[in-house]
Amino acid sequence: MSAAEKAQAAQSTRNGWLLSTPALVILTLFAVGPLMIVAVYSFLAPGQYGNVEWQFSLDGWRGILWTKDIFDDTYGLADANVTIFWRSIRLSVLTTLLTFAVGFPTAWFIATRPAKSRALWLFLITIPFWTNLLIRTYAINEVIRNEGLLNTLLLKLGVISAPIQLLYTDTAVFIGMAYVYLPLMVLPLFAAIDRFDMKLLEAAYDLYASRMQVLRRVILPIVKPGIIAGSILVFVPSLGAYVTPRVLGGGKQMMIGNFIDLQFGQGRNWPLGAALSLTLLVIVTAALLIYVKYANRDTAHGH
Amino acid sequence: MLRPRVPAAQYDQNQRERVTLSQTNAVEARNAVKAFGEGDNSVRALNDVSVEIRKGEFFTLLGPSGCGKTTLLRLIAGFEMPTSGTILLDGQDITYLPPNKRPVNTVFQSYALFPHLTVAQNVGFGLQMQGRPAAEVKETTARMLALVKLESMANRKTSQLSGGQQQRVALARALAPQPKVLLLDEPLSALDLKLRKEMQIELKRLQTETGITFVFVTHDQEEALTMSDRVGVMSAGKLQQVGAPKDIYTRPVNRFVASFIGETNFLSATAEPGAARLATGAVVEMPGLARSGPVTVTVRPEQVRLVDASEPGAIAATVKTLVYFGTDTHCYLALQDGSELVARLQSPATGEVGLQQGQQVGVRFTPGAAQIVED
Ligand SMILES: Nc1ncnc2c1ncn2[C@@H]1O[C@H](COP(=O)(O)OP(=O)(O)OP(=O)(O)O)[C@@H](O)[C@H]1O
Ligand SMILES: [Mg+2]
Numbered sequence: 104m105s106a107a108e109k110a111q112a113a114q115s116t117r118n119g120w121l122l123s124t125p126a127l128v129i130l131t132l133f134a135v136g137p138l139m140i141v142a143v144y145s146f147l148a149p150g151q152y153g154n155v156e157w158q159f160s161l162d163g164w165r166g167i168l169w170t171k172d173i174f175d176d177t178y179g180l181a182d183a184n185v186t187i188f189w190r191s192i193r194l195s196v197l198t199t200l201l202t203f204a205v206g207f208p209t210a211w212f213i214a215t216r217p218a219k220s221r222a223l224w225l226f227l228i229t230i231p232f233w234t235n236l237l238i239r240t241y242a243i244n245e246v247i248r249n250e251g252l253l254n255t256l257l258l259k260l261g262v263i264s265a266p267i268q269l270l271y272t273d274t275a276v277f278i279g280m281a282y283v284y285l286p287l288m289v290l291p292l293f294a295a296i297d298r299f300d301m302k303l304l305e306a307a308y309d310l311y312a313s314r315m316q317v318l319r320r321v322i323l324p325i326v327k328p329g330i331i332a333g334s335i336l337v338f339v340p341s342l343g344a345y346v347t348p349r350v351l352g353g354g355k356q357m358m359i360g361n362f363i364d365l366q367f368g369q370g371r372n373w374p375l376g377a378a379l380s381l382t383l384l385v386i387v388t389a390a391l392l393i394y395v396k397y398a399n400r401d402t403a404h405g406h
Numbered sequence: 407m408l409r410p411r412v413p414a415a416q417y418d419q420n421q422r423e424r425v426t427l428s429q430t431n432a433v434e435a436r437n438a439v440k441a442f443g444e445g446d447n448s449v450r451a452l453n454d455v456s457v458e459i460r461k462g463e464f465f466t467l468l469g470p471s472g473c474g475k476t477t478l479l480r481l482i483a484g485f486e487m488p489t490s491g492t493i494l495l496d497g498q499d500i501t502y503l504p505p506n507k508r509p510v511n512t513v514f515q516s517y518a519l520f521p522h523l524t525v526a527q528n529v530g531f532g533l534q535m536q537g538r539p540a541a542e543v544k545e546t547t548a549r550m551l552a553l554v555k556l557e558s559m560a561n562r563k564t565s566q567l568s569g570g571q572q573q574r575v576a577l578a579r580a581l582a583p584q585p586k587v588l589l590l591d592e593p594l595s596a597l598d599l600k601l602r603k604e605m606q607i608e609l610k611r612l613q614t615e616t617g618i619t620f621v622f623v624t625h626d627q628e629e630a631l632t633m634s635d636r637v638g639v640m641s642a643g644k645l646q647q648v649g650a651p652k653d654i655y656t657r658p659v660n661r662f663v664a665s666f667i668g669e670t671n672f673l674s675a676t677a678e679p680g681a682a683r684l685a686t687g688a689v690v691e692m693p694g695l696a697r698s699g700p701v702t703v704t705v706r707p708e709q710v711r712l713v714d715a716s717e718p719g720a721i722a723a724t725v726k727t728l729v730y731f732g733t734d735t736h737c738y739l740a741l742q743d744g745s746e747l748v749a750r751l752q753s754p755a756t757g758e759v760g761l762q763q764g765q766q767v768g769v770r771f772t773p774g775a776a777q778i779v780e781d
Contacts, residue, residue, distance in 0.1 A: 305485055306518035308505045310532035311583065320535075324522045 145377035153371045163374025167382055184362070191358040192386070194277045194348075195341035201281040202288035202337050203330065209285075210292035210329075214299070225293065228286050236283065240350045243279045244270065247351075271353035279351040280341050287340075288333040295329025331398050339387055359383050430497050432587050432619035433459040433482055433510075438491035440477050451477040452488070453643035459587075459621060460636075464613050466622045468630040469640030470666070475623045478640075479589050482621065483512050496586060506535070511580035513590040517572045519564040525575050526551065526560040532583035550578040553612065570601045577612065587619045594629070606633055627667045631655065639663050655706075660780040664704045671710070671747050672779075677701045682778070686742040688721040690776050701778050709775030710749035712737065712761070713768040720768025723747065725761050735759045739769065 148160040170181040213224040231239055246252045247269040254266040269275050299322070307317045323330070345360035352358070357365075359379065366376030440452040451474045459465045467475045480486040481493055484505035493501045500508055511532065520528050530547040538546075551557050554574035564572060573593060580588055590609075594602045610633055613620045624630055630637045631651040638648045639662075647659045658664035661672065675682040675690070677697045682690045690703060713720050723739040726746075730753065737749040737759070747769065751759050761767070 300516075300518065300521075302514055302516055302518040303520060305505070306512070306514060306520070307531070307535075309483060309485075309510075309512045310579070311506045311535040312531075313506060313535075316535055320531075321520060321522075325520075 141377045141380055145374050145381055147374050149372045149374050151371075153367070153373060155373050160374065163372070163376075163378040166372065166375040167378055187357050187359060187362050190273065190356065191342055191360075194273060194280065194358065195338050195344075197277045198280040198284065198341045199288075199334050199338045201277065202285050203334065205281070206285055206288035206292055206333065210289050210296050213289075213293055214296040215301075225290075228289050231283075232286060236346050237350070239283060240279055240347050243275075243282055244350055247275055247278070270351065271355060273352070273356055275351040276348045276356055276358070279347045280344055283347060284337045284340060287336040291332035291336065292326065292329045295326040295332075299325055327398065331395065334394070335391060338390065342387055342390075343383055430461065431458040431494070432461045432463075432496065433621065434492075434494040434497075435478065435481065436492040436494065438478070438481055438493065439489045440474070440481060440486060441489045450643050452481070454491075455640075455643070455645050457638055457645055457648060459619060462617050462619055463635040464610070464620045464622065464633060466624060466630040466634035466637045467640060468624060468627060468637055468667070470625060473640045474643045475625075475640055476591055479512070479591050479621065479623055482587070483510055483589055484508050509583075509586045511583060511585040511588055513576050513580045513588065513593045515592045515595060517576040519572055519575055519579070521563070521565060524561050524563060525556060525567070528564060528575055529578045529582050531579060536583060546582055550582045553581070553615070554578045554608075569597055570605065573597065573605060574608075577609075581612065581616060581618065584616075585618065587621060590620060590622045592623050592625070594624075595626075609633065631667070639666060641666070657777060658704065658779055661702060661704075664777075664779050668706060669748065669750075670704050670706050673703045673705070673741075673745055673747070675701055675703045677778070682776070684721065684741070684743075685745060686721065688741075689719075690721075690771060691773075692776060692778070695778065697778075702781060703776050704779045705771050705776045707736065707748045707750035708734075709772045710747065711770045711772065712749055712751065713770050715766040715768045717768045717770075720770050723767055723769045725763055725765045725767060727763065728759065728761060730757065737761060739767070741769075 144155055145163045146159055146161070147155040148158045148162065150156050165178065166181070168181055168184060169178040170184075171178055209228070213221055213228070216224055244251075248254075249266040249268065249270065251270075253269070254263070257263045258266065269278075303321055303325070304317055307321045308314075312320060342358075343360045344358055345364060348356055348358040348361055352361075354361070359382075363376050363379045363383070366372045366379060370376070435455050435457050438452050438455045439450065442449045442451055453474075455474070455478060457478075467478060469475055477486065481488050482495075484500070484503055484507075487502060491501075492499055495508065495510065520531065523531065526547050529550050530543045533543040533546055548557070548560075551560055554577055556571060556574055556578065559567065559571060559575075564575060567575065573596075576593070593609075594605050597605060606629060609620070609622075622633065631654075634651055636648060636650055637654050639646045639654060641662050647654055647663045649657075654663060655667055658667065658670075664670045664672075673684055675684045677695055677699055678689075679698075680691065680693055680695055682692050682695065682701060682703050684690060684703070715722060721741065723741050725737060726740050727738040729736040729738070733753060735751045735753050737751055739747045739749060741747060749769070753759065
């Protein structure tokens with residue numbers, strides 16, 4: 104490489120950085136910056152009326168899993184917190200599974216429609232997004248409450264003799280989340296299935312594969328990128344969900360999101376809230392890393 | 407010479423067995439009808455097709471686009487069920503058997519290789535689905551890859567292969583489970599001319615080596631003639647003629663077959679015992695012709711010879727146009743009644759056939775070349 108070429112390469116690198124400055128500024132201002140503030144707050148002491156005292160403390164981080172005994176100042180495991188974490192993870196996994204179970208056939212259906220009606224189906228799938236999340240969640244509330252649509256119908260049909268208590272249970276929360284996040288599963292699945300060459304079905308079927316084997320050995324491995332994308336898009340917001348557990352869990356079936364909210368509100372423990380937020384971030388990142396790594400290793404081996 | 411003494415009854419039975427065995431067809435369609443759509447917009451892709459494909463033969467279905475070749479193949483593979491009629495494999499009725507239960511494999515026009523699997527995994531797929539032991543899958547896969555000369559590509563992804571290599575993988579994948587019949591739907595149409603010629607030879611070699619019955623679809627008549635043991639010519643959902651390439655070329659049964667395979671001339675004539683009288687009054691000898699009334703006579707351009715105009719018995723004609731094609735020269739002629747005739751003359755070393763436009767010549771057909779065809 105000549106000196107002139109070197110200078111040119113250096114120049115283009117400089118230009119590259121210059122061009123990405125706006126993006127870097129925005130990232131710093133809106134992502135890294137707030138995150139740093141949260142990180143700093145998590146190491147401070149709680150103020151009397153919310154806010155923080157500028158004084159180093161590990162109580163915020165300790166409070167995630169341990170509680171201080173009010174009588175002898177010893178620390179014990181905070182059962183309530185563990186329950187909330189466990190519920191969050193469990194409900195998010197269930198939500199992801201349910202959206203996949205419902206979303207896969209839906210996406211398949213849409214992808215196999217003629218090109219004209221396909222656009223219409225996709226449009227219909229996104230309609231719920233037009234409405235406010237809170238309103239959609241209250242709509243679910245209206246359907247599943249004891250005097251709601253579902254119970255009335257089942258009672259009338261004589262399937263049940265007394266209303267089923269669905270509202271304010273874990274089931275209600277995860278059904279609600281699955282409903283809310285379904286489009287996030289359907290759209291990437293649709294994109295993957297749309298690219299899938301339907302001739303491969305005939306090829307596999309011709310080569311002695313049963314219907315189940317066609318699904319497991321051909322369809323699922325090939326649309327896997329869509330499954331991964333959809334699962335991430337559903338799992339991540341589920342884990343941090345706030346509105347749905349609040350409205351359908353009735354404040355009793357708390358998830359991490361509600362718990363964090365509590366610390367910044369009534370709890371007046373901003374350091375704990377900040378530490379919880381970071382914990383959530385770490386859990387999500389870890390889950391994603393494990394998932395992506397597992398998925399990639401699987402692909403590398405071919406099935 | 408002494409013949410081995412075999413009891414008459416047993417001899418008879420052996421004979422009969424041999425006859426029935428050789429008569430079992432690999433595949434047979436009986437009165438197959440396939441209609442798509444319903445009511446007024448229904449399309450009859452196949453209209454009463456009956457065909458017998460013999461064991462171990464290279465059978466080609468030839469016909470223009472939309473004539474129903476793919477549909478017939480899909481009935482044999484099991485991807486479609488006939489509206490009526492029967493499909494037999496080895497004499498067994500398989501009309502309603504699903505594709506994964508039929509010992510029949512397909513090479514798709516688009517290859518349809520599995521993109522998430524390696525070349526070797528693609529080839530072994532059928533064997534795995536059949537539940538064969540891992541050792542056998544491995545061994546057969548290696549053998550198949552050697553057969554199509556792709557051993558070195560075993561661990562590649564199929565997207566990293568050229569068109570011709572993908573074609574070979576598709577072939578190996580379909581051959582690996584040793585099907586009774588291999589169906590090939592225009593497998594060479596995506597390849598360029600040179601590769602196509604190579605693959606034609608390759609296919610023929612594979613068919614001979616494996617002894618598997620091949621049912622091959624093409625709309626390229628040259629491909630059909632050079633590769634097949636027998637050809638079935640289709641048009642508009644019907645099988646027009648089935649026969650060896652030579653029979654089909656030299657004795658086409660109707661105008662469609664005659665014109666679809668190779669180039670040919672048609673002349674209207676009146677049949678007389680042992681001859682056909684052309685509209686010009688000239689007589690073409692056709693020994694054995696035993697019918698009368700108006701007929702169509704066909705003769706291939708390469709069977710038309712030009713002689714001196716004064717030669718007795720020659721049909722008088724005028725040279726209209728000469729087109730030089732390299733190996734041969736096409737000579738467009740007009741007969742006295744205005745009907746046209748093409749003669750294909752071998753080009754001499756100089757390239758000059760020694761004819762002029764407007765020249766009067768005599769035309770003769772090589773004996774046996776003129777044929778009567780139905781319309
Ligand atoms: N699934 C289908 N639905 C409706 N009509 C069909 C269907 N499949 C085939 N056809 C019709 O049946 C007829 C025969 O089709 P087929 O695909 O068998 O033709 P082909 O001989 O294979 O033609 P090509 O050489 O173009 O592949 C066509 O008119 C086609 O439009
Ligand atoms: Mg076709």
